[in-house]
Amino acid sequence: MATEATHGAEMAGHGAENAAETGGLVFHPMDQFIVKPLFGDGAVGMFTITNVTLWMLIAILAIVALMVLGTSRRAVIPSRSQSVAELAYGFIYKMVEDVTGKDGLVYFPYIMTLFMFIVIANFLGLIPMSFTTTSHFAVTVVLALCVFIGVTVLGFVKNGASFLSLFWVSSAPLALRPVLAIIEIISYFVRPVSHSIRLAGNVMAGHAVLKVFAGFAAVAAISPLTIVAITAIYGLEVLVAFIQAYVFTILTCVYLKDALHPHH
Amino acid sequence: MATEPIAGEFTSACVDSHGSAIGMPQLCAEWIPNQVFWLVITLVVIFFVLSRIALPRIASVLAERQGTITNDIAAAEELKRQAADAEAAYDKALADARAEAQAIGQQTRDEIKAQLDEATREADAQIAEKTAESEAAIAEIRASALANVEIVAKDTAEAIVAVLGGTADQAAISTAVDNRMKG
Missing domain, CATH: 1.20.5 (Single alpha-helices involved in coiled-coils or other helix-helix interfaces)
Structure with a gap:
């Protein structure tokens, strides 16, 4: 974040027309989300090694470090890293068990994969100068679609056509049921949209706000205030990073419960 | 966050000539x-x-x-x-x-x-x-004392009778002494 001020000043000199318009303050809050190749300046193809690749690799390494290396001693009395790994395990395991019931525990590794990836990617994104993979809709939509398609297929495989009773609210008066069915179907198909945009939107908004405040830090008169604000928002973002991973995971569990037990 | 301007030919429709994002990179x-x-x-x-x-x-x-x-x-x-x-x-x-x-x-x-x-x-x-034992001894002593008294009394009575000029009748004296001692 601190380098943003000098960067802003540099940009002010560089982009003369921008600087003229804004009087020395230059905001590029969205530049942090640019995907670019790590090697060379070519176009970003499907298999190009980009900053996305780098930060996802770092996420994998962080997860391996925490969940594999951290638990390598298999100690009955855990070390610090092992107790964090056990905490994460117990947290998600209990969540899956509480929300979906015992028969949902088969899918625990999938849900754990989603949670670990999102929470680690969110926290890695909070490192200054890093790239936040979960701030991109391309990423969160894939995650949400995996859940949506997986849960829908699972629902039909497990329950057959009776999975459709999810949309037929049998506890409502008969006259209301068709209306409710339409609402339920719409809400079912809106799930992946809200599921993905909630995560990427929160992460992107927080990071963009940090950048905007960092741009203000170029003005000496308000820079102390700006730094205080950045610190406060950063604290909030730490909270958001965890909460959004938690929300994504628990919604996945709720959708999974609907697939396993579609009857209201 | 890495936003240094990329020099030279840039081949993306989403980035402008200064390396800044055009619209939302998302x-x-x-x-x-x-x-x-x-x-x-x-x-x-x-x-x-x-x-x-x-x-x-x-x-x-x-x-x-x-x-x-x-x-x-x-x-x-x-x-x-x-x-x-x-x-x-x-x-x-x-x-x-x-x-x-x-x-x-x-x-x-x-x-x-x-x-x-x-x-x-x-x-x-x-x-x-x-x-x-003591009582027996005392009784004996008392009895012997009484016997002594009787003997002394008889002797004394005999002596007195003799002094008075009479002839001591042993039987009479002893009867008299016995009577006296009983009395």
Whole structure:
């Protein structure tokens, strides 16, 4: 974040027309989300090694470090890293068990994969100068679609056509049921949209706000205030990073419960 | 965050000539395949690392810990039970010892009392014997004293009769003395 001020000043000199318009303050809050190749300046193809690749690799390494290396001693009395790994395990395991019931525990590794990836990617994104993979809709939509398609297929495989009773609210008066069915179907198909945009939107908004405040830090008169604000928002973002991973995971569990037990 | 301007020819529709984003980078279609590709690879890798290595290991560690805790609790309860037993045994021993001490004390007291009674009885008997002896002696002394008095009285009476010029009639004197002494 601190380098943003000098960067802003540099940009002010560089982009003369921008600087003229804004009087020395230059905001590029969205530049942090640019995907670019790590090697060379070519176009970003499907298999190009980009900053996305780098930060996802770092996420994998962080997860391996925490969940594999951290638990390598298999100690009955855990070390610090092992107790964090056990905490994460117990947290998600209990969540899956509480929300979906015992028969949902088969899918625990999938849900754990989603949670670990999102929470680690969110926290890695909070490192200054890093790239936040979960701030991109391309990423969160894939995650949400995996859940949506997986849960829908699972629902039909497990329950057959009776999975459709999810949309037929049998506890409502008969006259209301068709209306409710339409609402339920719409809400079912809106799930992946809200599921993905909630995560990427929160992460992107927080990071963009940090950048905007960092741009203000170029003005000496308000820079102390700006730094205080950045610190406060950063604290909030730490909270958001965890909460959004938690929300994504628990919604996945709720959708999974609907697939396993579609009857209201 | 890495936003240094990229020099030279730039080949993206989503970035301007200064390397800044045009619009939202999230909506840049040409970056989507790249992200999706690497995301899928990442998720597959994470899934296999977690499901093959990390999660079974953590599950076994947690199960082992649960077992250890259960065993330790069972052992602690066993020890507690033993301690309770030991305390009960101690209490019982204490109570027994106290009762025994009481019994011994009582017995000793009884023995001493019996001995004391015996001694008292013996002493009483001795005292009674002594008393009887003494009384006998006293009676004898008294009797002998009376006999002496009688003899003296007869002798004196005889002497007096002789002095008065009479002839001492032994029988009369002794009758008179006897009568006098009885009287």
